[in-house]
Amino acid sequence: MPAAERRSLQGRLRAETYLLLHSATGSSLRRHYREFLRQDRERRYPEPGALLASILEHAVTTVPHYRGAVAAAEIGEDPFAALSRFPVLTRDTVRAGWRRLLSEAGDRGRWAENTSGGSTGEPVTLLQDPEHLALTVAAREVYSTWAGGGLGDPELYVWGSEKDLEGETTPRGRFGTLLLRRSLLNAFLLTDEAVETILDRLRQGPPRLVIAYAQAGYEVARFAARREIEVPPQRGMIATAGTLYDFMREQLEQTFGCAVLNRYGSRETGDMAGECEHRTGLHVLPWNCHVEVLGPGGEPVGPGEEGEIAVTGFTNRAMPLVRYLIGDRARLPEREVECPCGRRTQMLAEVTGRNVDMFLGPEGQMVDGEYFTHLMYFRPWLRQFQVVQRGPEEVVFRTAGEEVPAADREEIEAKTKAVLGPGCAVVFERVGTIEPSASGKLRYTIREF
Ligand SMILES: [Zn+2]
Structure with a gap:
């Protein structure tokens, strides 16, 4: 039975309350979530070319940095060919020239500031519109269903940043956290005591979807193994933020008694890709972005080859990022993947880590x-x-x-x-x-x- 149908009535009621609360404050989360859930169930996604054309046309007509980069007519004809004529966007350009990347359309008063992780240097400032937030949260929640979760069912986050948990610090955010039965444990402060608390919750509570920073989750699993602490099987697990090595995945699956899926995301664009239960590679999430993998000269790499990720986000019209070199690398599949899950999306064989991981x-x-x-x-x-x-x-x-x-x-x-x-x-x-x-x-x- 698909995970979405296995969900409890209580979970669905909690989810519906949460979504209505969002609607009451003007967010379109509920509409997008329901639509994405339906599309995912039917395996019928929006046409990537149409989403790409829409954001590129918006960029060349309203964003000073992109104005005139490529003629709007060319985009309409073949958006993928038009995309390849756009310059790549480096983090340095975003850092120094972010004002020129802002759209002249839209209600600036409603844009929210975000900063990227900045693990490779100074953080990057980003402005994101409310629609981007609603779209990316909807996509994230639908992705959770791939891993056995579902909005409203209990979740445990082993996470580094409270800010990422959808406005944890606002009253709506705090209420949402309670309503959705989300527990948060700080991935940065993994003391013996904190890890024991995590394990106690998992032993006593109902099975949860565990969403963890890969490394922190692995540390928790190792701790449990060392102390011979038995954890009952959980609903599922998503590991993110950092490379999930095979040895880590084995330990996690053994400790938490469930499949562990690898999700790849960023502050800049939301979640970009994630594995399904068949683990044939990472499905690029069809609602959020288009991913290119480029060689040293900026040319697209061939099947089976590795290169730099250049991501074009579909969702943020406040500050469109086109061919953004996010600082990670990926390998393309050797041949076209027809994943048994039936999701026909763009695929990455693996995300191979930060650029700086290459030794010279x-x-x-x-x-x-x-x-x-x-x-x-x-x-x-x-x-x-x-x-x-x-x-x-x-x-x-x-x-x-x-x-x-x-x-x-x-x-x-x-x-x-x-x-x-x-x-x-x-x-x-x-x-x-x-x-x-x-x-x-x-x-x-x-x-x-
Ligand atoms: Zn699949």
Whole structure:
């Protein structure tokens, strides 16, 4: 039976109350949510070309930065071809020139300011209109049903930012949190006591949809495993904000007794993509955006290849972002995916992490940061780690846990030199604990130059 139909009557009543509350304050969330739910059930989504054409035409006619970039007639003819003629948009351009990215149409008084995570530097300022918020929240709630959740059924967030939980600090937000039976635990303050509280709630309460920062969720699962704390099976789990490695997913599924789906989102555009239960890759959410994957020269990469993500958001007309280089990388599927779920959407094989995760050798060679995370697998002495490349020929392995055994040290050093050259200095630095970055993601690999 589909998750949406398995939902309790109580959950549906709570959801309806919540949505009506939104309607009473002028939000179109209820309309979008119901429409997206229906489209998803029928597997009939809006035409991506039409959504793309609409936002591009809006950009070239009302946004100074894009005015005249491409003729409106060309967009109408072939929006995807027109898109490829737009310049890419870098974070630096948004940071320095965000005013020129604002639309001259619309009611500025109703736009809300948001800032992006900023894990790779200064945060980016964004203005978002109420319709964008309603559309992206609707898409997010429909995505939760893919993972076994449903608006109004209990959820546990292991989350880094209260602000993201839909205005947690406003009276409407606080009431919504209560009404929707959402519990929030701070992903940044994972003390033993906080983790015990999380596990107690999961043991006592009804099964929930757990929505967690991947790393924080993994830490909670490891804690439960270490202490041999049994958690009853949960409804489902969504891991987000950071790379979900296979070893993390295995631990999470074992501890929480449910499937774990990987969701990819951002402050800039809302959720961009997520896995369905078949895990054939990430479905680009058909309501929110169009994703391109570009090579070093800005050209689209071929099937099976990896490149930089350039995202074009469909929903925010206050400040349209066209071909925005968000700072993450993705790999396209080798061949066209016909996912058994029947959702015919754009697909990504995987999101491979931040740009800075690529290490750069003295000869200019690029090494995926994941090479270094693999070096750290199955090291029983290790509790946490972070690999930092300080310069082309200096790599620091920061480790929390026991002393690094000599044999492991030699092996890690040799394997590092094998990819970054014999001149590379390999340093081990033992620390008490490794803190997440300002955005709340624990980064396993960092390139500092
Ligand atoms: Zn699918």
